[in-house]
Amino acid sequence: MTFRLILIALSITVVPGVQPAADPVRAPSHGFSYDYAVEAALAAKIDVRRPDPRELRAIFAKRRARVIESIPDGAMLLFSVDRAQERRLEFQVPHSDNHDFIYLTGLDGLDSLNSALLLVPASNGAAGRLDEAPRDRVALFTSADPIAVAKRTGIADVRPFAELERELSVAMTDFRDWRITQVRRWPLAAALSRSWGENEKVLYLNYPRFFRLGEAEPSRLDTFARIQRFSPEMKILDSADILDRVRMLHDSWSLANLRRAVEITGDGVVEALRAARAGMTESEVMEIMDFVYRYHGATLGFPTSVRRQPATGAEEGPAIPEGWIEFVPRSGGAILRPGDMVWTDTGAAFNHYSADIQRNAPVDGTFTDEQRRLYSIALNVQKTVIGMVRPGVTWWELHDKAIAMLRDAGGYDEDYYYGIGHFIGMEVHDEGDYLIPLQAGMVLSIEQGVMKPGEARIAFEDDVLVTEDGYEWLSRSIPIEVDEIEQMMKTPSAFRGFVENRANSLQ
Ligand SMILES: [Mn+2]
Incomplete structure (x- = not known):
C-alpha cells in the first residue's frame, strides 16, 4: 500500500495532466462511484415487469464498472453456482449462492449454469495487445450459446466455459513467455498475463457464502486451491469484500425491484389476513399469502411464517440445530381460535430482491383492550425507530433506542432477543457493513416487538430506504395502525368463497 502511494505521488509530479484522487463527493469512502439521487431518479422510471433490455444492459454494465473501480490492483473471477449449498445457517433460498453472479450479469437459471465472469481493470495494465492502450476487460465464460448470451448481456467478449481453464492457466503459469509471443492468438490470456506479470497478482474469487468449517466442501473450492497450487505467488481474496459494499448501496434496478417486492408482499399479507378466521390453520393462511406472491410473478424471499398467538402465548417450538432450519416448517397445523392474534413474518422476492415484513392482526377482526395495549407499545417503538433513520445514524443507535423504549414500557427489552434489523436486498438478510453509519441508498429492515x-x-x-436527508418507509402502505388493521379485517377477502366452500365440503 505504501509502495503504491509513493508511485502515485511520483506520477503526479512527473507526468503532466495526471489527475489527483477521484472527486471526494462522488466517491466518499466506498471506493466506487455511486450517486443515490441519480439511482433513485432512474429507479422511478423503470417498469420492473417489462424492463427495456437496453436499459437493463446499461444497468448491469454500470454494476460491473463499480466493481472494476473497486479493484484497481486486481482482477475478479466470479463463478456461477448451480446448486444451493447444503446446510447454510440462513434461510434456504435456492438462488442464494448465485446472487453475486446474477447481480453482475443478470443471468440466472439455465442461462447461468457453468459460467464465470472475469473482470480486469485497465488500471492493472490489461491491454489486449502491447501496442493497445489499457482498457477495462470484461469476459464472460458461458455454457449457453455465446452469441445469445452476448446479445442478452451486452458483454462483447463471451467465450465457451471450456476455455476458461486454459486461458487462466496460460495467464497465471506462463505469463513471462505469453506476454510477448501469443498476443494475437490469445488476447485475453495475454491481457491477464501482462497485468498479473507486472503487478502484484491479486485475484478476487467468490468463496461460498454462509460456508461453515466442518461441513462438506463445495467442489468450487477445488478450483480455487488448484489456482493457488499452479500460481503460488497469486494473492487470493474473497470477492465478497468488494461485492458486499457495492450491493449495500442500491442502484436503480435494485430499488425498483425492492419497491415491487414490498408492494407484492403487502398484497399477499392483506389478502391472507383478511381471509384468516377461526377454524383455519396457520398453513392455510400461509398458502394464501404465498399464492398471491407467486400469482404476481414473485417467489419467496424466505419461507413464510404464520403463527397463531393466543393471549397466553404461542407454544414453544423445538430448538432448531444449525443447518436444520430448511426442514422445519415456519407455519404449522395449529388451528386459529377466537380471540387469537395472528402474526406473520414474510417477504416476496421479485427479480431476486426480497422484502421482509412482520404484521399482526386479531383473528376476530377487533383488538381486545389488552391486545391493543401491547400492540400500541410495539407500534410506538417501531414508528420511533423508523423516524430516526437518516444518513449518519448507526445501527446501534437504532437498537439502543428500541431497547430503551421496550424497557420503559414494561421490561419488554428482556424478551426481545434479536437485533433492530438488517440490510435487505438480494438476500433477505443481506451482507453489508453494520459498523459504519447509515448512508443514502441503503435499504434496512427494522424489526422489534413485544x-x-x-x-x-x-x-x-x-x-x-435511507434517503439523502432521512428515510422513506417503503412498507408504510401495508396496514399497521390499529384502525387500519381493523378496517382491513372488516373487508371481505377475495378468497372468502374459496375458504368457506372448502371448509363446508370437508366437514
Ligand atoms: Mn428480518
Missing part, C-alpha cells in the same frame, strides 16, 4: 412468554407475540418488521 414478545413476553405467556403473552401473544406482537412484532413488527418494516422495510426502510
Whole structure:
C-alpha cells in the first residue's frame, strides 16, 4: 500500500495532466462511484415487469464498472453456482449462492449454469495487445450459446466455459513467455498475463457464502486451491469484500425491484389476513399469502411464517440445530381460535430482491383492550425507530433506542432477543457493513416487538430506504395502525368463497 502511494505521488509530479484522487463527493469512502439521487431518479422510471433490455444492459454494465473501480490492483473471477449449498445457517433460498453472479450479469437459471465472469481493470495494465492502450476487460465464460448470451448481456467478449481453464492457466503459469509471443492468438490470456506479470497478482474469487468449517466442501473450492497450487505467488481474496459494499448501496434496478417486492408482499399479507378466521390453520393462511406472491410473478424471499398467538402465548417450538432450519416448517397445523392474534413474518422476492415484513392482526377482526395495549407499545417503538433513520445514524443507535423504549414500557427489552434489523436486498438478510453509519441508498429492515412468554407475540418488521436527508418507509402502505388493521379485517377477502366452500365440503 505504501509502495503504491509513493508511485502515485511520483506520477503526479512527473507526468503532466495526471489527475489527483477521484472527486471526494462522488466517491466518499466506498471506493466506487455511486450517486443515490441519480439511482433513485432512474429507479422511478423503470417498469420492473417489462424492463427495456437496453436499459437493463446499461444497468448491469454500470454494476460491473463499480466493481472494476473497486479493484484497481486486481482482477475478479466470479463463478456461477448451480446448486444451493447444503446446510447454510440462513434461510434456504435456492438462488442464494448465485446472487453475486446474477447481480453482475443478470443471468440466472439455465442461462447461468457453468459460467464465470472475469473482470480486469485497465488500471492493472490489461491491454489486449502491447501496442493497445489499457482498457477495462470484461469476459464472460458461458455454457449457453455465446452469441445469445452476448446479445442478452451486452458483454462483447463471451467465450465457451471450456476455455476458461486454459486461458487462466496460460495467464497465471506462463505469463513471462505469453506476454510477448501469443498476443494475437490469445488476447485475453495475454491481457491477464501482462497485468498479473507486472503487478502484484491479486485475484478476487467468490468463496461460498454462509460456508461453515466442518461441513462438506463445495467442489468450487477445488478450483480455487488448484489456482493457488499452479500460481503460488497469486494473492487470493474473497470477492465478497468488494461485492458486499457495492450491493449495500442500491442502484436503480435494485430499488425498483425492492419497491415491487414490498408492494407484492403487502398484497399477499392483506389478502391472507383478511381471509384468516377461526377454524383455519396457520398453513392455510400461509398458502394464501404465498399464492398471491407467486400469482404476481414473485417467489419467496424466505419461507413464510404464520403463527397463531393466543393471549397466553404461542407454544414453544423445538430448538432448531444449525443447518436444520430448511426442514422445519415456519407455519404449522395449529388451528386459529377466537380471540387469537395472528402474526406473520414474510417477504416476496421479485427479480431476486426480497422484502421482509412482520404484521399482526386479531383473528376476530377487533383488538381486545389488552391486545391493543401491547400492540400500541410495539407500534410506538417501531414508528420511533423508523423516524430516526437518516444518513449518519448507526445501527446501534437504532437498537439502543428500541431497547430503551421496550424497557420503559414494561421490561419488554428482556424478551426481545434479536437485533433492530438488517440490510435487505438480494438476500433477505443481506451482507453489508453494520459498523459504519447509515448512508443514502441503503435499504434496512427494522424489526422489534413485544414478545413476553405467556403473552401473544406482537412484532413488527418494516422495510426502510435511507434517503439523502432521512428515510422513506417503503412498507408504510401495508396496514399497521390499529384502525387500519381493523378496517382491513372488516373487508371481505377475495378468497372468502374459496375458504368457506372448502371448509363446508370437508366437514
Ligand atoms: Mn428480518
